[in-house]
Amino acid sequence: MTHNKYFFSGRMEAVRQTPGGGNVAQEFVPTSVEGGPHESDVLPTAPTADPYGARSFNMNPMLLEAIRMSDLFWDLAKFAKFSEVIDQIYFNVVYATPWVPGTHQAQRNTGMQSAVRGVSNAGTPGTAYTMLLKLFLMQLTRTQIKSMLGHSDSPFIRAIGFLYLRIGMSDGFKEIWTWFEPYINDREEFCIDGTPATKTTIGEYVQRLLTDQDYFGDRLPRLPVLVQRQIGAKLNAPPGGATDESGAPADRKRGRDDERRDPERDRPGHDRDTVEGVRSLRAESLRRKRQEIDFLESKVSSLRQQIAEKEAGR
Numbered sequence: 001m002t003h004n005k006y007f008f009s010g011r012m013e014a015v016r017q018t019p020g021g022g023n024v025a026q027e028f029v030p031t032s033v034e035g036g037p038h039e040s041d042v043l044p045t046a047p048t049a050d051p052y053g054a055r056s057f058n059m060n061p062m063l064l065e066a067i068r069m070s071d072l073f074w075d076l077a078k079f080a081k082f083s084e085v086i087d088q089i090y091f092n093v094v095y096a097t098p099w100v101p102g103t104h105q106a107q108r109n110t111g112m113q114s115a116v117r118g119v120s121n122a123g124t125p126g127t128a129y130t131m132l133l134k135l136f137l138m139q140l141t142r143t144q145i146k147s148m149l150g151h152s153d154s155p156f157i158r159a160i161g162f163l164y165l166r167i168g169m170s171d172g173f174k175e176i177w178t179w180f181e182p183y184i185n186d187r188e189e190f191c192i193d194g195t196p197a198t199k200t201t202i203g204e205y206v207q208r209l210l211t212d213q214d215y216f217g218d219r220l221p222r223l224p225v226l227v228q229r230q231i232g233a234k235l236n237a238p239p240g241g242a243t244d245e246s247g248a249p250a251d252r253k254r255g256r257d258d259e260r261r262d263p264e265r266d267r268p269g270h271d272r273d274t275v276e277g278v279r280s281l282r283a284e285s286l287r288r289k290r291q292e293i294d295f296l297e298s299k300v301s302s303l304r305q306q307i308a309e310k311e312a313g314r
Helices: 011-017 061-069 071-078 082-092 127-138 142-149 155-168 176-183 202-211 225-236 250-261 272-313
Strands: 189-191 199-201
Touching: 011 061, 061 071, 061 127, 071 127, 082 127, 082 155, 127 155, 142 155, 142 176, 155 176, 155 189, 155 202, 176 202, 176 225, 189 202, 199 202, 202 225, 202 272
Parallel strands: none
Antiparallel strands: 189 199
């Protein structure tokens, strides 16, 4: 079914009246019924709302509006079961970016008729994020999220599961390490935007979500400072190393106790591990940004070559 999605044709009014596009929470079964889904197992999501009072789940407002205006989002309403949505992800999602690659512009378009003509700097919302909003509205259970994180059929099912947690958690992200830690060293490979330039592993992808706020033209919700420090310490802890309640390696805590007993200890170097950990995180973030820059430069070069070939053929 095709919907007219331009501003003055009724879609905007429909979005205001039905922001969920007909997508609603999944049907739950009594706790006495095995297999679920059980409402008591639902993972709470962020209670944030848009200016009109509709749930926004911590999503970028511009992206959220573009998804609600899309045909795909309204068509997804016919899939009411979790298994049906997972099948749609398996068959249709080939990248895990917020926007369709190449459609999102950083600069804002101007002009009186730009909105009417459908010309926008927002771009086309990505299929993965459209599925993500559908899942937020379905209210996934912890059991369902776990099944996504370990799914064997498609890495994009797993990626959307991680995005569900990284964007929508409601507890101040206090449990995010517990969810992500089992997959830190996962070696399954995939291409985030569907091209070889962004080829990575699930483990590297998980670490990126934990340490980098920038995500392919979007900004992930900021993690609290304490949570960031704990995650940084755990990522840089030696294999098998224990951590204290703050997330710091236990041997570093013992070192602080020794320092109190021995005032003559060489003080300038006692936080060397922390400094090295921060440097390592920054270096990893820079490496990822350089990969994105290289990817964008290759696209620009390819477009220039195509333009030159067309001009030469005239």
